[in-house]
Amino acid sequence: QKEVEQNSGPLSVPEGAIASLNCTYSDRVSQSFFWYRQYSGKSPELIMSIYSNGDKEDGRFTAQLNKASQYVSLLIRDSQPSDSATYLCAVSRQKVTFGTGTKLQVIP
Amino acid sequence: NAGVMQNPRHLVRRRGQEARLRCSPMKGHSHVYWYRQLPEEGLKFMVYLQKENIIDESGMPKERFSAEFPKEGPSILRIQQVVRGDSAAYFCASSTDRSVNSPLHFGNGTRLTVT
Numbered sequence: 027q028k029e030v031e032q033n034s035g036p037l038s039v040p041e042g043a044i045a046s047l048n049c050t051y052s053d054r055v056s057q058s059f060f061w062y063r064q065y066s067g068k069s070p071e072l073i074m075s076i077y078s079n080g081d082k083e084d085g086r087f088t089a090q091l092n093k094a095s096q097y098v099s100l101l102i103r104d105s106q107p108s109d110s111a112t113y114l115c116a117v118s119r120q121k122v123t124f125g126t127g128t129k130l131q132v133i134p
Numbered sequence: 135n136a137g138v139m140q141n142p143r144h145l146v147r148r149r150g151q152e153a154r155l156r157c158s159p160m161k162g163h164s165h166v167y168w169y170r171q172l173p174e175e176g177l178k179f180m181v182y183l184q185k186e187n188i189i190d191e192s193g194m195p196k197e198r199f200s201a202e203f204p205k206e207g208p209s210i211l212r213i214q215q216v217v218r219g220d221s222a223a224y225f226c227a228s229s230t231d232r233s234v235n236s237p238l239h240f241g242n243g244t245r246l247t248v249t
């Protein structure tokens with residue numbers, strides 16, 4: 027079982043729609059959770075961090091965490107073509123472990 | 135801009151040569167991580183260092199790879215006797231401390247090509 031699992035996609039959504047990205051993790055004692063965005067050929071950049079169960083909103087982005095289900099998600103409202111990228115879920119206990127990423131395509 | 139600085143951006147080496155990748159963390163950050171990324175794949179953890187101390191090297195190949203973060207100067211990832219399979223993007227990231235809540239900030243990466 028992979029430590030952090032994501033659907034590789036691509037996930038295609040029309041412009042203006044909500045994109046929903048999901049991630050599951052195997053280590054129950056993981057403490058911190060992050061979403062990074064990576065454009066092709068570029069380095070990952072931090073979008074959101076979440077540490078406790080529930081929702082955390084920042085602009086068009088909402089991160090959701092459910093530790094009992096070992097599940098974390100990222101919602102992107104009003105998706106724009108510029109949101110097209112690979113989204114990496116990261117989980118931290120003693121080191122930060124990344125999923126393989128979900129490729130998002132926003133269709134104009 | 136006091137972000138994470140990696141150099142060189144691109145590095146070409148022939149099989150059997152040595153590759154040295156350098157990383158200077160963000161100002162105020164004392165923890166450095168190295169990750170490797172193959173095309174169309176995720177980030178694979180390699181090593182986690184603090185100044186003069188390797189905290190976790192569980193992702194480092196047993197041979198040919200080494201990393202250091204000296205008291206003065208940048209962190210160095212060293213690959214000896216490179217092979218074609220070492221061709222990848224190597225990313226360095228830094229954080230403020232050991233807290234699991236500290237997010238990582240990434241450099242622009244070094245693209246290593248082994249010919």
